[in-house]
Amino acid sequence: MTGQTQVNRALFDEVMVPNYAPANIIPVKGAGSRVWDQQGREYIDFAGGIAVSSLGHCHPALVSALKQQADKLWHLSNVMTNEPALRLASALVNATFADKVYFANSGAEANEAAFKLARRYALEKFGAHKDQIISFHKSFHGRTFFTVTVGGQAAYSDGFGPKPGAVLHGEFNNLDSVKALISDNTCAVVLEPIQGEGGIIPATAEFLQGVRDLCNQHNALLIMDEVQTGVGRTGKLYAYMHYGVTPDILTTAKSLGGGFPIGAMLTTDDIASHLKVGTHGSTYGGNPLACAVAEAVLETVNQPEVMAQVLSNEQLCRQQLAAINEKYQVFSEIRGKGMLLGAILNEQYKGRSREFFLAAADQGLMALVAGPDVVRFAPSLVITPEDITAGMQRFEQAVKQVVNA
Numbered sequence: 577m578t579g580q581t582q583v584n585r586a587l588f589d590e591v592m593v594p595n596y597a598p599a600n601i602i603p604v605k606g607a608g609s610r611v612w613d614q615q616g617r618e619y620i621d622f623a624g625g626i627a628v629s630s631l632g633h634c635h636p637a638l639v640s641a642l643k644q645q646a647d648k649l650w651h652l653s654n655v656m657t658n659e660p661a662l663r664l665a666s667a668l669v670n671a672t673f674a675d676k677v678y679f680a681n682s683g684a685e686a687n688e689a690a691f692k693l694a695r696r697y698a699l700e701k702f703g704a705h706k707d708q709i710i711s712f713h714k715s716f717h718g719r720t721f722f723t724v725t726v727g728g729q730a731a732y733s734d735g736f737g738p739k740p741g742a743v744l745h746g747e748f749n750n751l752d753s754v755k756a757l758i759s760d761n762t763c764a765v766v767l768e769p770i771q772g773e774g775g776i777i778p779a780t781a782e783f784l785q786g787v788r789d790l791c792n793q794h795n796a797l798l799i800m801d802e803v804q805t806g807v808g809r810t811g812k813l814y815a816y817m818h819y820g821v822t823p824d825i826l827t828t829a830k831s832l833g834g835g836f837p838i839g840a841m842l843t844t845d846d847i848a849s850h851l852k853v854g855t856h857g858s859t860y861g862g863n864p865l866a867c868a869v870a871e872a873v874l875e876t877v878n879q880p881e882v883m884a885q886v887l888s889n890e891q892l893c894r895q896q897l898a899a900i901n902e903k904y905q906v907f908s909e910i911r912g913k914g915m916l917l918g919a920i921l922n923e924q925y926k927g928r929s930r931e932f933f934l935a936a937a938d939q940g941l942m943a944l945v946a947g948p949d950v951v952r953f954a955p956s957l958v959i960t961p962e963d964i965t966a967g968m969q970r971f972e973q974a975v976k977q978v979v980n981a
């Protein structure tokens with residue numbers, strides 16, 4: 577490739593593995609909740625890089641943390657520890673149930689560590705029979721072979737040969753289905769407090785408490801995958817805090833880095849002690865640049881004013897979506913919490929989420945889907961009311977476009 581290469585969407589098809597189907601535009605710049613493409617066209621960002629850009633684009637606190645660390649030290653590997661990693665781990669421990677932290681580079685890797693730890697813990701403490709992991713249909717836990725197998729969509733894990741075994745799938749929000757699967761052979765139950773990719777489906781309080789009780793009865797660990805719901809997204813630092821149900825292991829990524837890749841697994845002293853020296857690891861995990869940025873994210877997000885803003889932003893989004901629905905009658909309900917909302921398409925529009933997503937892009941709004949029936953919004957936690965209103969005006973035009981098509 578030389579300097580003469582035209583960097584455009586066509587180049588993607590030429591040089592990239594075809595596992596994604598990106599939009600036709602190429603964004604080049606972002607500030608807050610606005611993004612501009614190569615042609616200078618402006619978009620309002622309700623997608624947040626899939627629930628990642630928790631503080632919008634190029635937030636001054638994150639830019640400053642990244643630049644400061646960039647002039648100091650980029651990488652060591654885990655042969656040595658580093659100051660940003662230790663500060664971030666302390667902040668996570670202070671803010672949650674956890675005593676110990678393991679750093680990874682993505683949600684999938686944080687979950688991979690969680691599942692391996694659950695297996696190891698059960699093996700060492702109870703014996704080899706206790707190896708079953710229970711997860712739920714429609715759940716999503718990442719794309720490594722173990723995590724995608726635990727995930728609840730076989731279509732994502734089929735076609736790659738033999739899968740990791742002892743993984744069972746129950747029905748989300750159905751305690752009887754967990755009762756039918758759980759036994760003394762269960763090492764862990766893993767769930768998302770709000771299923772994200774599966775369609776923005778919040779766990780009911782009874783279900784979460786019921787699963788917690790069943791785990792206690794069977795000496796199984798409760799793993800909460802908060803990769804999408806974590807770091808203030810739902811108006812509390814972690815979604816488990818809304819429910820008063822505490823996991824044994826929690827995984828976090830996406831919003832934690834605010835756009836810089838990082839993931840983490842949080843757990844207790846007792847459980848952590850089973851991940852002894854040499855049992856697991858990652859070259860980049862706990863990288864100083866990533867941890868410096870995440871430290872700034874956590875410090876900025878975990879403030880009462882910000883959590884209050886997430887909830888007032890939710891109310892504003894819900895009001896404006898209700899007003900749009902009043903006019904066009906396309907949704908059956910709005911689900912989710914804080915800045916993770918799903919507009920569920922009604923019978924008439926079922927299966928057509930992608931049309932809404934594409935029409936939104938036409939109107940200058942970046943949105944998301946969560947399966948064929950849900951239009952998902954995961955904006956910056958600190959998006960301004962003005963940007964919400966402007967974005968919802970564009971969304972209304974998109975809805976009009978689909979309805980009149």
Ligand SMILES: *Cc1c(COP(=O)(O)O)cnc(C)c1O
Binds near residue numbers: 681683768802
């Ligand atoms: C996105 C997501 C993952 C995977 O995270 P990656 O960073 O893409 O590996 C895992 N679990 C949940 C709930 C997610 O939303």
